[in-house]
Amino acid sequence: MSTDEDLDRLIEILPKSIQHIIETHQYKQSLVEIVMDLGRRPEARFLTHPEYLSAKLISWQDLDYSTKRLSKFTDDNRAGIERTLHRISCIRNRQGLVIGLTCRVGRAMYGTINGIRDLLESGKSFLILGCPGVGKTTMVREIARVLANEMEKRVVIIDTSNEIAGDSDVPHFGIGRARRMQVSRTDLQHKVMIEAVENHMPEVIIIDEIGTELESSAAKTIAERGVQLIGTAHGNSLGSLVKNPVLSDLVGGVQHVIISDEEARRRGTQKSILERKGPPVFYSALELNDRFCWIVHEHVDRSVDMLLQGLEPRFQIRRFDPESRLSISLQKVDSSSTSSKGKAMKSNKNWRKNSRTPF
Incomplete structure (x- = not known):
């Protein structure tokens, strides 16, 4: 699986309203992580800068859409996507419900050492x-x-x-x-x-x-x-x-x-x-x-x-x-x-x- 295919696997778990924005973004290859918090605008963090992806606020449905496409969260509130290096971490409220996600991009970088x-x-x-x-x-x-x-x-x-x-x-x-x-x-x-x-x-x-x-x-x-x-x-x-x-x-x-x-x-x-x-x-x-x-x-x-x-x-x-x-x-x-x-x-x-x- 190529690096681009790996990144596409991460994009697939995002709400539909965000997927197209990331897929066509000029800084897609320098994406570090995507942050989605309930009631806030989704944010992408690139190597050089952060920016909001949409004016639409993240809803319960958005978070539910993403979490259903992940493996089970472990005791340290981390999950992954099968056969990729991406890491998704969640924030929970007092009742244990997921109210935020940090989707970190994982890449295999060759010749870096x-x-x-x-x-x-x-x-x-x-x-x-x-x-x-x-x-x-x-x-x-x-x-x-x-x-x-x-x-x-x-x-x-x-x-x-x-x-x-x-x-x-x-x-x-x-x-x-x-x-x-x-x-x-x-x-x-x-x-x-x-x-x-x-x-x-x-x-x-x-x-x-x-x-x-x-x-x-x-x-x-x-x-x-x-x-x-x-x-x-x-x-x-x-x-x-x-x-x-x-x-x-x-x-x-x-x-x-x-x-x-x-x-x-x-x-x-x-x-x-x-x-x-x-x-x-x-x-x-x-x-x-x-x-x-x-x-x-x-x-x-x-x-x-x-x-x-x-x-x-x-x-x-x-x-x-x-x-x-x-x-x-x-x-x-x-x-x-x-x-x-x-x-x-x-x-x-x-x-x-x-x-x-x-x-």
């Missing part, structure tokens, strides 16, 4: 960070295909929401020869992660959206068994992950340490400091906050140590020009902001409670 091929070939685990909608799932789907088809690795995908390999028992062709394990309930994701290692002899495990302490612990177990782990997590930066008490163990964790007076004088700090608790689960980290500009921390342990000390971590910026040519430059965090914030972070035991990111 050449900028991080060296990380794949290293055989080491790495983490992909980024805000929702920036392209993390699209990236891990292509990573799975490249590892399985081109590098001939044994790849197993833990597909909790069926978003990587599609909403069907037959995986979408976008993942190549990689295998996919489905998860019956979101709270069982960590168990399926361990099951994959114990039962299916993977060389690589791919997991989208590590979000709980149990999943973080399972990721650590997988890494300790010598399996390459590629995962994603929500977070703008490595610094935001360090602040997250649930997920900080993915990058080594954080602990308070009391040092001697002499050592405190030598460092120019207070006696109570923050240090990394242990080795990180992931060797490298990729900050995916822009589709054409990525930040790569080649050594997560070094970057975390420097952040906790209030120093400037070194990282790579990998940019793509309009012709998809890659350029790599070595950068530091702005010293005017990082150093002062890092020192405050070291002296504040309640630094995680601060809503502002310190980096």
Whole structure:
């Protein structure tokens, strides 16, 4: 099935009044998602801008028309379309009735990971960070295909929401020869992660959206068994992950340490400091906050140590020009902001409670 045919399958579940508008829209190929909320105008969100599709307000009948053409919503209020990568999420009222739909377009994008091929070939685990909608799932789907088809690795995908390999028992062709394990309930994701290692002899495990302490612990177990782990997590930066008490163990964790007076004088700090608790689960980290500009921390342990000390971590910026040519430059965090914030972070035991990111 081609990408155009995939998109047509999504358009088919929309109310008739919207279908023709999307089919003939000049920005159809850059469509990201369609939002339909009861009593509001339907809205399309493209890569460059959002716009209303119609002056007609969404009715109960419109929502009912769409939901009847979907698979059953799971416990996380997500559903899919058979043999496609699209994801439909619902909003419910207090009575459990669907009053809103977010129809996100899923695409298999080929040749999009050449900028991080060296990380794949290293055989080491790495983490992909980024805000929702920036392209993390699209990236891990292509990573799975490249590892399985081109590098001939044994790849197993833990597909909790069926978003990587599609909403069907037959995986979408976008993942190549990689295998996919489905998860019956979101709270069982960590168990399926361990099951994959114990039962299916993977060389690589791919997991989208590590979000709980149990999943973080399972990721650590997988890494300790010598399996390459590629995962994603929500977070703008490595610094935001360090602040997250649930997920900080993915990058080594954080602990308070009391040092001697002499050592405190030598460092120019207070006696109570923050240090990394242990080795990180992931060797490298990729900050995916822009589709054409990525930040790569080649050594997560070094970057975390420097952040906790209030120093400037070194990282790579990998940019793509309009012709998809890659350029790599070595950068530091702005010293005017990082150093002062890092020192405050070291002296504040309640630094995680601060809503502002310190980096």
